[in-house]
Amino acid sequence: MSSPVLDLPRAADPAGNPASYPAVDPDEYIAALMRWHFTASTGSPFWLRRARSLEFDPIADVRTFADLRLFPNVVDEFRDVPVEDLIPRGLTGEDRVIAGVYESGGTTGSPKRFVMFDRWMEFALGWDEFHYAALGPANVLAVAPSGPHMFGAFAARRARRHDGVRFTVDLDPRWIKRLIERDGPGAADLYAEHIIDQAAHILTTQAVGILITTPPLLERMARRDDLVALIRKNVRFICWSGAHMDADSREIFQTEVFPGIPLKGLYGSTTILGMSRERPGEGLDGLALFDSPSPYIAFRVVDPATGDDVNLGERGQVVMNHLTKYALIPNNLERDHALAVEPPPGWLGCSVADVGPVATFDDHAVIEGVY
Template identity: 75%
Template sequence: MFSAVLDLTAAGDAAVDPDEYISALMAWHFSAETGSPYWLRRARSLGFDPVADVRTFADLDLFPNVINEFRDIPVEDLIPRGLEGADREIAGIYESGGTTGAPKRFVMFDRWMEFALSWDEFHYADLGTMNTLAITPSGPHMFGEFASRRARRHHGVKFTIDLDPRWIKQLIARGDTADADRYAEHLIDQAAQILSTQSVGILVTTPPLLERIARRAELVDLVRKQIRFICWSGAHMDADSRDIFKQEIFPEIPLKGLYGSTTILGMSRERSEDLPGGLAVFDPPSPYIVFRVVHPETGADVNVGERGQVVMNHLSKYALMPNNRERDVALMAEPLPGALGCAVADVGPVTMFDNHSVIEGVY
């Protein structure tokens, strides 16, 4: 019998003993009865005993960053053997964006996905029944499925468009910026047709595409008339752009971001209060998703208010992705009371990652 501390609690509930949680997590993922084939096999080459040696959040530093191995692991090997019944129902197999090479694949379980969605639910609680327009990737990208589930929660339908973000990245990588621009405008043309003919209350998109909407006066008017909430994610938004959207272009529409990654199977939510200077702060749902911000050269944690590289951890009974250095830099911010790790602010991409140029495109 494994500890009930691993069972999902209400979104935002950080009231668990962190050491008890980490110890139970190691026992789950590294026991033959409950662990996944991948982690049970990988444990033999770690050089330490996760159950005996990883007792605290800080001990996760012992793990190497294994995330690149997820490019070619059979997805069946990622399913923990201890999951049973409804816990084992799979929402989908989702892939990273392919920004730094071949995509990585992850198993998203239905119960986890519903929990991850609920983490941001308080932003939407009073919106009522309305339709959603998702100008987002779908297919292998979890962003589209989150938008579909958001629409169902508001008893509406989801309108979407055809969007292949990897094609734009290929165009940019080979210097074909003209075709990349034409493709991006093609996306906005599709969105414009929906906005001009359908009733939509929630707009979900990426900052580069929201910027292109803002360039068309007729679309700005349509958004102002019917959109009641804008959710952005999938790419970075700098503080100046965010301020212009909020104060000048869409001043009457709540604009909230989600910062996350497929490599953590979820996201952090934008805090209601900004940091001084208008910087958005993002809180992950501890203890299941936990951030650190570290010095890129030494790996040591930076101090509050200092800038460093983001390290992400997914720590649930559904998956284990510890100690993963992301392709982002951010300011370290104080976490919510009782939460592990830290919050992040002023997130932006590095220019090079794993010897690859970082190309965002539209996602």
């Protein structure tokens, strides 16, 4: 039996006001979520089976957001589990409509698979709707991974919301990884330029209002004067995701390369079946701040050595939680590092900024030679 607290808000404010979602009591939400996923009539075969080898009773012992730390990180098990086992039995009707199966990773080891439900996907897509509120009809060009990746599917739905079509090019990150392993970074260059050439053809011949891509590809577009001119002329919104954008690059994009075109980031992952949105306003020292759709997705930032939360304003490793009746993916330590940022009031976990790979500094190993 589903508790109403687990139901997604029905009518998001069409104007996309970011504060329009109803506040829920966090402890009540977590308790209802545990009952849903660990009751035989509503939980998924995966979690009902997995519960037997947990060293705690999720329903009795997990009562707060902090208690989610009891869970082991199970995402590695998503590499092998049949996707049917991930479907909560309690989902029915509209809730049970599957949008697709998406994969994360696959560049190292075999991919992990996640089931995306239509109802959830529409909600997740609407999470940063307010950024697009004034755009009106527009076609979308997604220069981003498609195939089994969530990124491309979201772009298609974005186009539909703007009564437009989605143009896309094939981009296979797993093949790029193989190429780099075999032939070095030059091979990736060649591939990236091949992608940009295809994007250029679409930008030249079609009316593209929304450009969705990754920072490295946007950077490659930025060095072609003809593409910059086309984007400035036609594109009314640029959405980036899938990689780090430092404050300096963001400023150069905003002030020099694409002045006047909104440039908004999404930080997400297939392992949370969604993303966090860029907070409107100035950001932090030029960096985009990302707010997750709490309580459905919530971040923590932890000290990699201890697993404890870092203080706000400090860097650490990102822990992601997907907490809906559609899926439970708790306590997943991601590779990314980020700055922990004060979340909006009442939010679970924290917001993040400056997401990127682990910062490395020059080591002091002595290397022979005079330079």
